[in-house]
Amino acid sequence: METLISILITLGASVIFAIVGTVAGCLLSGLDRIISARMQGRVGPPLLQPLYDVRKLIAKDNVAVNGTIGTYVVCALVFTFIAGGIFFSGGNFLLCVFVITLAELMFVMAAYASRSPFSEAGAHRETLQIMAYEPMVLLLAVGLFMATGSFDLSVLPFLDQPILFSLWGIFLGMLYILTIKLRKSPFDLSYSHHAHQELVKGVTTEMSGKTLAQIEVMHWCENILYMGWVVMFFIWGNPISIAIAIVAFILIYLFEIWIDNNFARVKWQLVLKSTWIITLVLGGINITVLAFL
C-alpha cells in the first residue's frame, strides 16, 4: 500500500512538474536571452520569445525522417517530467539521477536514429558530455547519502545545517558541470542556442517542427531540475533557507550566463579532462574527508 501511495505521489508530482517546470523554464529561458543580450549591449527579444518559438515550431509541417525519432523524443520528455517529479516531491535522488540519465540516453538514441552524419556527430558529442559529467553526479549521490544518511531528498528540510557545509567540494564540482548540463558555452559541444554552422545544429540537426518543440520544452524542464540540484545544497531546517536558496538560484544562474557570454567553446578533450580532474580532486577529497571524519 505504501509503495502504491509513493508511486501515486511521484506521478502526481510529475504531472505538476510538467506544467510548473515548463512555465518556469520558459520564463527562465526568456530572461536568459534578455540578460545575455544586455551583456552584449543589445535590447534582446521579448520575455516570452521562447514560447513564441515553440508555438511556431508546433505549427510547422511534419517532415520527420522516420517515426522512431519522435517516439524517442517523447520518451525523453516524459522521463524528464518524471525525474523532475521525483526530485521536487522529495523522492529518491538516485532514482532521479537514473531517470534523467535515461531521458538523456533517449535523446541521444533519437539523434542516432536519424542516420544523418551531422546528427551522429552531435550524438557522439552528447554521449561524451554525459561521460564527462556523470561521475560528478554519482559522487553527489554518494555524498548526499554520507551527509544525510539517506538518498531521500525529503530529509533535507529537517537537517540541522545545509549539506553545503559537508559537501563543499561536491558543490563546487557540481557548479563546474552545471555549464555542461545547462548547455552553455564553453561546454556546448553537442548543441547550443547560438548560431554556428560547424555541426549544422548537432544533435537536433534532423529534428524539426513538433519534435524540436518537444526538445525545447525538455530543455526548459531540465534547466529547472539541474538548478534544483545545486540549490538543494542551501536547504536546511530553517525557513530562512528558502530565501537563501532563491538568492543562490539567481546568483548561480547569473554566473552561468556570464560564463556563457565570456568564454569561447573548447575542444572535447579539454571538457573531458577538466571535468574528470575536477571530479576526482574536489569530489574525491570531499568524499575522503567525509569518510574519515
Place this chain on the structure above:
Amino acid sequence: MSSVSKSPWIIHYDGSSCNGCDIEVLAALTPLYDVERFGIVNTGNPKHADIFLVTGGINERNIDVVREIYDQMVEPKVVVACGVCACTAGIFKDCYNIIGGVDKAIPVDVYAPGCAIRPEAIIDAVVEGIGILEEKSKKLKAEKKGA
C-alpha cells in the same frame, strides 16, 4: 499576429556574387542591428529555418545546392532574393556559366534589389517575407483542417 511572425528563423546562402550583398546580410544580422528583438535568429540548419535569404545569382554548380536547401526547409517557408544578382543575375547575367536569378531554381516570394543591397532594404524585405509567411501558415492550417 500569429506565432510564426514572432519567431522567423533565417538561413542564408550566397550564390554566384561579388559577396557584397552577403556581407550586408550578415551585417544586418549582427548585434549592432539586434534583429533578435523581433525574434529573428540566424540558423545554419535549413530544417529549422522559416525564411531563406539568398544573395547572388544561380549557376550550373549551385543550382542543386539552392534547391536542396529549399527542399529541406519545412513548410511554411519564404524565399527572399537579396540584391540585384539574386533577382536577375545582375552584372553577371551574360557570363557563360550563369543561369539567372534565384527564381530559375526555386520559387521566390520577395525580390529586394540593390547593388549592394542596403540594410534597410534587407529589413524591409524580411518584414514583407514575414507577411507572406503568415499567409502561407494560415493556408497550411486550413489545408490541415480540410484533410
